[in-house]
Amino acid sequence: MTEITKLSWEDIENCCIKLYEQILSINIKIDTIVSIQRGGCIPGVILSHMLHVDECYTIGIRTTCSDNVRSRRLDDPKIQIPETLRSISGKNVLIVDDVTNTGNTLVYAKEEVLKFNPCNCFTSVLIWDGDNSFECKADLFARHTPGWVVFPWEVVSGSEAKRNRL
Numbered sequence: 001m002t003e004i005t006k007l008s009w010e011d012i013e014n015c016c017i018k019l020y021e022q023i024l025s026i027n028i029k030i031d032t033i034v035s036i037q038r039g040g041c042i043p044g045v046i047l048s049h050m051l052h053v054d055e056c057y058t059i060g061i062r063t064t065c066s067d068n069v070r071s072r073r074l075d076d077p078k079i080q081i082p083e084t085l086r087s088i089s090g091k092n093v094l095i096v097d098d099v100t101n102t103g104n105t106l107v108y109a110k111e112e113v114l115k116f117n118p119c120n121c122f123t124s125v126l127i128w129d130g131d132n133s134f135e136c137k138a139d140l141f142a143r144h145t146p147g148w149v150v151f152p153w154e155v156v157s158g159s160e161a162k163r164n165r166l
Contacts, residue, residue: 003147015126015142016046022140031091039098043126061105085116093118099127103137
């Protein structure tokens with residue numbers, strides 16, 4: 001049975017504060033935030049307010065077939081990168097996502113962002129679930145929580161949604 005952790009909005013706020021403090025400790029002003037769709041969008045906006053960053057973008061990277069617990073991984077990720085990222089050249093960029101497990105999504109995101117020649121590029125996540133890795137691939141993470149995580153913006157988990165459609 002997979003352990004499931006339901007996070008509250010207060011948990012999210014606390015995680016964002018931890019990331020904010022870690023970002024301050026590296027002593028680099030972040031110019032741009034790139035959030036990974038969908039889960040990175042909300043923490044990305046919260047961090048943009050904390051860090052006073054107006055320049056925000058999203059990229060789409062999908063590595064699983066669905067949102068269901070332990071969903072099958074795609075052989076090749078689906079990646080959508082907007083051309084507007086051209087404006088990040090020479091800037092300090094923070095990539096934000098909600099959770100990392102294997103770290104593959106962060107690796108793909110960083111590879112794509114680096115093509116636009118930022119000055120610095122850091123990866124960050126609220127949660128490292130750590131089930132499939134011995135070390136977190138994010139440069140910054142707020143919390144280690146083994147097992148599946150359900151975020152407050154996920155109204156219902158994938159299996160609950162399926163039952164509700166029947």
